[in-house]
């Protein structure tokens with residue numbers, strides 16, 4: 256068990272970078288596995304969830320060479336080259352791994368079993384099982400197929416037209432992958448702009464994946480998928496913790512280099528700008544089909560705002576840290592239409608509210624979000640990560656402005672998505688102590 260102890264009073268200044276994007280790192284390994292030839296990945300996220308994806312693909316017969324923790328070569332086996340695994344595929348704690356992989360595996364000529372930690376076995380899988388069955392997939396899971404473990408048998412897939420009830424990139428990606436093995440077109444209709452890394456990467460590999468407004472289709476490729484050289488952009492979801500830290504900590508000025516700014520992911524920047532944060536994008540460029548920029552943030556006077564509707568999916572992982580910003584904003588912040596927070600690594604409405612209240616925040620849960628009144632002078636206290644990386648980091652950032660000491664227990668999970676989080680904050684000047 257790791258704990259982080261934080262104290263306020265230090266300005267955060269300087270330049271830093273954040274590790275590679277988690278969503279893109281998973282996809283690079285998975286899609287590289289079904290490409291023809293070697294996919295070279297740089298700035299891969301060396302975090303727990305992405306390492307799980309490497310292990311699972313190895314279990315399916317794919318050779319993955321780890322040159323350095325952040326540089327890999329995936330020796331693609333082609334669309335039909337995966338091999339029957341000798342054991343249950345362990346998807347660990349990773350929702351992206353289990354949901355995308357299921358889409359890939361329903362089209363294979365062999366049976367597979369997928370499982371994960373207790374946390375993953377509590378997360379809903381019916382949302383992928385139902386539409387996959389609509390494609391003819393032979394798949395079942397625990398509790399009327401709502402939860403993992405999942406078992407898959409080979410079947411002949413047909414395309415579907417499927418309107419997703421909730422905007423989810425994992426569901427969309429799962430169906431697009433199954434669509435690569437189906438007999439006719441698969442069309443997914445999204446209620447909101449969920450992250451589009453799958454569409455971008457598969458299209459760059461030459462797969463027949465096409466986007467028309469809020470619809471995206473995939474079908475069986477006529478030629479092999481091309482292996483790519485992929486440099487993964489910095490993860491905006493990790494940068495979000497530094498953006499909020501910079502905005503709420505007095506006399507701060509931080510440059511975060513090389514952050515992915517795909518418009519399906521920048522909701523947190525738009526939200527913070529609306530709240531009055533001083534954030535600028537510099538040096539815009541493109542890397543591997545994804546827009547990238549350096550972000551500069553400075554201490555700002557924030558005001559409360561209301562967030563809901565379609566923008567929520569573009570900042571769904573950032574809502575815990577947005578809540579921390581809202582505690583320091585003048586007036587009321589309301590987050591609504593975010594029911595999906597209830598089925599993340601933890602019920603992030605309950606855990607964010609519960610832990611922030613320990614620091615004295617005025618925050619109320621609602622069925623689909625929270626209401627926060629600010630500004631509140633937070634007071635340091637012991638808090639828990641609940642084994643949720645984003646909650647642990649959100650609470651650590653709150654600790655940078657809370658009077659006295661804040662101790663985040665169970666903080667080893669920060670490495671799931673942001674290995675080096677603590678060192679990065681220390682290098683920027685934070686008063687932070689890590690104890691194993």
Ligand code: S3P
Nearest residue numbers: 278351422423424425426571572
């Ligand atoms: C992800 C999609 C989102 C996000 C998760 C990563 C992805 O989940 O919360 O952290 O890589 O596709 P949902 O698809 O459940 O919204």
